[in-house]
Amino acid sequence: MKEALARVKTTKTYYGLGTKINLTLYGETSASQLDATNQLIAYYEDRLTVNRPHSEVMAVNQAAGQHPVQVSDATYTLTKRAIQLSRQQFGFNATIGPLVKLWQIGFEGAHVPDQTAIQERLKLIDPKQAEFNDQNLTIFLKRSGMQLDLGGIAKGYIADRVADFWQAYGRRAGIIDLGGNLLLIGDSPIHADHKWRIGIQDPSAKRGQSILNVATGPCSAVTSGIYERHLEVNGHSYHHILDPHTGYPKQNELASVTIFSKKSIDGEIETARLFFAGKPLANWAVDRPDIMGAVFVTKDKHVTIVGLEKATVTLLDDRYQIEKLP
Numbered sequence: 091m092k093e094a095l096a097r098v099k100t101t102k103t104y105y106g107l108g109t110k111i112n113l114t115l116y117g118e119t120s121a122s123q124l125d126a127t128n129q130l131i132a133y134y135e136d137r138l139t140v141n142r143p144h145s146e147v148m149a150v151n152q153a154a155g156q157h158p159v160q161v162s163d164a165t166y167t168l169t170k171r172a173i174q175l176s177r178q179q180f181g182f183n184a185t186i187g188p189l190v191k192l193w194q195i196g197f198e199g200a201h202v203p204d205q206t207a208i209q210e211r212l213k214l215i216d217p218k219q220a221e222f223n224d225q226n227l228t229i230f231l232k233r234s235g236m237q238l239d240l241g242g243i244a245k246g247y248i249a250d251r252v253a254d255f256w257q258a259y260g261r262r263a264g265i266i267d268l269g270g271n272l273l274l275i276g277d278s279p280i281h282a283d284h285k286w287r288i289g290i291q292d293p294s295a296k297r298g299q300s301i302l303n304v305a306t307g308p309c310s311a312v313t314s315g316i317y318e319r320h321l322e323v324n325g326h327s328y329h330h331i332l333d334p335h336t337g338y339p340k341q342n343e344l345a346s347v348t349i350f351s352k353k354s355i356d357g358e359i360e361t362a363r364l365f366f367a368g369k370p371l372a373n374w375a376v377d378r379p380d381i382m383g384a385v386f387v388t389k390d391k392h393v394t395i396v397g398l399e400k401a402t403v404t405l406l407d408d409r410y411q412i413e414k415l416p
Contacts, residue, residue, distance in 0.1 A: 098117060098118070099114055099116045100114070100119045100123075101113065101124075102121055102124040102125070102128075104131075106128070106132055106135055107248070108196075109269030109270075110269065111128065111131065111267065112267040113127055113128065113252075113264075113265070113266060113267070114265040115256070115264045116264060116276075117261070117279075127252055127255060134164065134251065137162060137164065137165050138240050138244045140190075140237065140239050147161075147169070147238050147240060149161070150229045150231060150238055151187065151231065151236070151237045151238055154232075154233060154237065155231065155232065155234025155235070155236070157230065158226070158228035158230035159230070160226060160227055160228045161229060162227070164251075165229075166227045168244065168247050169184065170222050172238075172240055172242075172243050173217045173220045173222070176217035180363045180366060181333070181334075181340070181363060182242055182243070182362035183215060183334040184217060184239065184240055185214070185219070185220065185231075185237070185238060186215055186239050186242075186334050187239035188235060188236070188237050189211045189215065189332050190237075190241070191237065192207060193321070193330075195328060195329070196330055201321070202323050208338070212337050214233060215236075216236075219232040219236060220236075220238075242362055243358045243359065245269070245270070245271045246271055246312060246354035246355035246358035247355045247358075249266050249271050249273045250354050252266050253266065253273055256275055257275070261276075262277075263276035264276065266354075270313045270315075270318060271311075271354050271358070272310065272311040272312070273309075273310045273311075273354045274306075274308050274311075276308055277308065281305075285306055285402075286305070286306055286307070287304070288306060288311045289302070289303050290302050290304070290313075290346075290348055290385050290387065290393075291313065291315070291317075292407060293316065293345035293387055300407075301393070301405070301407040302393065302404060302407070302412075304398060304402055305403075305404075306350060306382070306398075309351065310351050310353060310356070310357045311348055311349070311357065312351070312354060312360075313346055313347070313349075314347055314361040314362065315346030315347075315387075316339075316346070317345065318330065333366070340365065342365075342369075344386060344387070344389070345387045345388060346387045347365050347384060347387070348384065348385045348387075349383075349384050350382040350383050350398065351380060351381045352382075360375070360381060360384070364386070369386070369394075370386065370394060370396050374396065375397065382398065383395065383396050383398035384396045384397060391409055391411065392412075393411065393413060394412075395412065
């Protein structure tokens, strides 16, 4: 009876964070618990978004070059971590806002900017010009025109907070799906081996068509890919992953990279690191037991798997070739 109850699931779909949100809880539950979860997601979006006129992050942006802005604990903590990561210069940059707003990829008005405009925006992308006051919880962007954009890290942070929320209520199994961020809670109640099945999206097909499955325990799976948002102009495709050094979409042979990790925020960080690297990195995550592995998919349909055991991977599309399984 308990096993049958564990397999009962409640799923609801919402829209937020610029994407479709799917929330699933297994066991005895009610739709109101999922509604409360969505309210939590909306709480964080209201503070962190830069796609509305008003939010805490927008208040910081609007005060750039003028004065510090006091923000909530969550916004302060996440922004400070994002800037610290940006200063490592591995590709992720939380001050990339001026470039994102210039290109507008994925939004109305998307276009290819001229070189002069890009060069002007590049002058504003400098994480060293962000100042934090831990006592007052204030953030100050020192140059007028600077803009924070936490889009490369916020979903992971929010997914982790949802997991905390569910676990505080003793939820034993569930799925948090925030578009490119998937976080699986507990053991899978629908498979005999209690492992979840995570599909790696075919970058050239409609969403939901996988090239391989990975059997795994509870974890986060975060994907960055050139297929997610892009702009087509004169036969050329421009994806949304902008290079803070050149001002243009990052160019390499990758179509996508997926990170399997304990925390979703770490998946966000490491997808950026590996996407900008364009290939597996030597000794990557060898001292990180909280990161399980990565799957690289190239534009010419080659797959490289790092860290995941061979037995956990099932190829579903013979058009793709797995290079190696360390």
